[in-house]
Amino acid sequence: MDPSSTSPCELDREFAPQIAQLLAAPPLQSAQEYYDRLIQSGKHDGIRVNFSSKHGKGVCANKEFAEGDLILKDRILVGAQHSLNKIDCTVCSYCFRFVGSIEFQIGRRLYWQSIGSNSDCTNRRHYHGSDAGSSASSSGATKENSNTLPEEALRSLINGNLSLPFTDHFGLPRVVACRGCEEERYCSQSCADSDWETYHSLLCTGSKTDPSRRSAIHKFVEHANGTNDIFLVAAKAITLTVLRYNKLKRQPQKNTDESNFSLLMEAWKPLSMGFKKRWWDSVALPDDVDFCDEDSFRQQIRDLAYTSLQLLKDAIFESECAPLFSLEVYGHIIGMFELNNLGLVVASPVEDYFIHIDDLPDDEKEEAEKVTRPFLDALGEDYAVPCEGTAFFPLQSCMNHSCCPNAKAYKRDEDTDGDAVIIALKPISKDDEITISYIDEDVPYEERQAQLADYGFICTCPRCQEEKPN
Ligand SMILES: [Zn+2]
Numbered sequence: 001m002d003p004s005s006t007s008p009c010e011l012d013r014e015f016a017p018q019i020a021q022l023l024a025a026p027p028l029q030s031a032q033e034y035y036d037r038l039i040q041s042g043k044h045d046g047i048r049v050n051f052s053s054k055h056g057k058g059v060c061a062n063k064e065f066a067e068g069d070l071i072l073k074d075r076i077l078v079g080a081q082h083s084l085n086k087i088d089c090t091v092c093s094y095c096f097r098f099v100g101s102i103e104f105q106i107g108r109r110l111y112w113q114s115i116g117s118n119s120d121c122t123n124r125r126h127y128h129g130s131d132a133g134s135s136a137s138s139s140g141a142t143k144e145n146s147n148t149l150p151e152e153a154l155r156s157l158i159n160g161n162l163s164l165p166f167t168d169h170f171g172l173p174r175v176v177a178c179r180g181c182e183e184e185r186y187c188s189q190s191c192a193d194s195d196w197e198t199y200h201s202l203l204c205t206g207s208k209t210d211p212s213r214r215s216a217i218h219k220f221v222e223h224a225n226g227t228n229d230i231f232l233v234a235a236k237a238i239t240l241t242v243l244r245y246n247k248l249k250r251q252p253q254k255n256t257d258e259s260n261f262s263l264l265m266e267a268w269k270p271l272s273m274g275f276k277k278r279w280w281d282s283v284a285l286p287d288d289v290d291f292c293d294e295d296s297f298r299q300q301i302r303d304l305a306y307t308s309l310q311l312l313k314d315a316i317f318e319s320e321c322a323p324l325f326s327l328e329v330y331g332h333i334i335g336m337f338e339l340n341n342l343g344l345v346v347a348s349p350v351e352d353y354f355i356h357i358d359d360l361p362d363d364e365k366e367e368a369e370k371v372t373r374p375f376l377d378a379l380g381e382d383y384a385v386p387c388e389g390t391a392f393f394p395l396q397s398c399m400n401h402s403c404c405p406n407a408k409a410y411k412r413d414e415d416t417d418g419d420a421v422i423i424a425l426k427p428i429s430k431d432d433e434i435t436i437s438y439i440d441e442d443v444p445y446e447e448r449q450a451q452l453a454d455y456g457f458i459c460t461c462p463r464c465q466e467e468k469p470n
Pocket residue numbers: 092093094095096097186187188191
């Protein structure tokens with residue numbers, strides 16, 4: 001399959017030279033400058049990004065780390081909560097912190113759960129009929145629920161009329177709504193403003209958006225929710241670029257000596273660092289698809305992306321940024337999220353809350369549980385589903401894989417937002433490469449290599465060299 005000649009997207013032909021530039025690996029010096037600046041602005045002085053001809057990008061230690069030390073807290077470049085996870089967790093759409101209160105979290109989840117079990121609208125499959133590779137799951141919403149509580153009680157929890165005992169130990173930020181739509185919620189006005197400026201102003205379905213665009217955005221979102229929510233995060237990557245481009249264009253000095261396309265290249269720079277492969281070429285073949293059907297499976301996925309892109313174009317097309325709306329570019333953006341080895345995860349404060357109740361002295365516990373028990377029973381086994389989603393972390397994504405890594409992604413109690421947190425697993429010396437494992441490394445050699453094949457490489461880490469059969 002050669003999409004350059006067979007792409008159904010006319011922009012791929014019309015803007016072929018520009019698209020080739022957008023997808024080309026950035027020049028080494030420009031990439032090095034980008035990472036140096038990113039490290040400097042985030043004050044991540046413990047690391048640096050290196051380039052080598054053998055392994056491409058890699059992250060090295062700039063100082064010593066002891067076991068358990070924090071190496072990096074990496075800010076999300078573009079991320080989104082899974083659509084179905086929104087039923088379980090209400091988080092800030094910008095930093096992914098849980099918002100409202102413990103009561104609000106429990107009330108909303110049980111409320112959505114009761115609606116979900118009635119309409120069955122949550123049993124959506126991905127990729128039209130196949131759920132392979134699906135990253136969105138909602139244990140809470142799809143399970144049978146025999147313990148439904150009266151709707152009145154749930155409403156009281158949500159609107160703050162009913163308080164549960166000891167929740168004042170678990171204060172969450174007050175909910176700030178989007179200035180346009182009712183859909184997006186934030187932990188603060190500054191997150192609301194940042195989201196608006198960075199991604200959301202082009203995707204908001206509120207009254208500030210003109211009605212025809214609003215309905216086009218709805219169609220795009222509905223399609224993504226019904227097929228694969230990875231399109232929602234891809235759309236945010238495009239709005240990020242368009243909004244950065246518009247901002248660059250407003251700077252008077254930029255307008256005189258630079259062409260519009262070079263401004264677009266500049267706006268696109270953070271994303272251009274992350275590309276690997278097109279989505280339809282990189283998705284792992286699901287177990288229920290026969291090898292001889294692989295071509296038609298990949299074709300189907302590409303068609304799905306094409307449909308999504310047409311809907312997105314109706315919603316936010318900006319002619320000066322036309323090359324961004326080509327299928328090739330869209331495929332690479334989605335592929336970047338598909339191949340990112342670390343998703344967005346934020347632990348639920350509801351879990352801490354019920355653990356706290358469980359740990360109370362017997363008499364206090366008994367008293368508290370009279371109130372909390374019915375809610376815990378209604379929530380069921382998965383009473384504390386974490387916030388989960390798709391995200392791209394610019395620095396963490398530069399870390400290479402090892403089956404005997406010296407670091408890992410690990411959220412500590414204080415890490416309550418969506419940032420990726422990398423912790424040292426063993427002592428690391430200055431100039432050592434920092435490695436993480438992209439897979440479950442506690443499996444035999446063959447299985448590891450098979451999983452890593454999806455990332456497009458054969459692992460030659462010290463452990464693999466030792467365990468490799470002769
Ligand atoms: Zn926030």
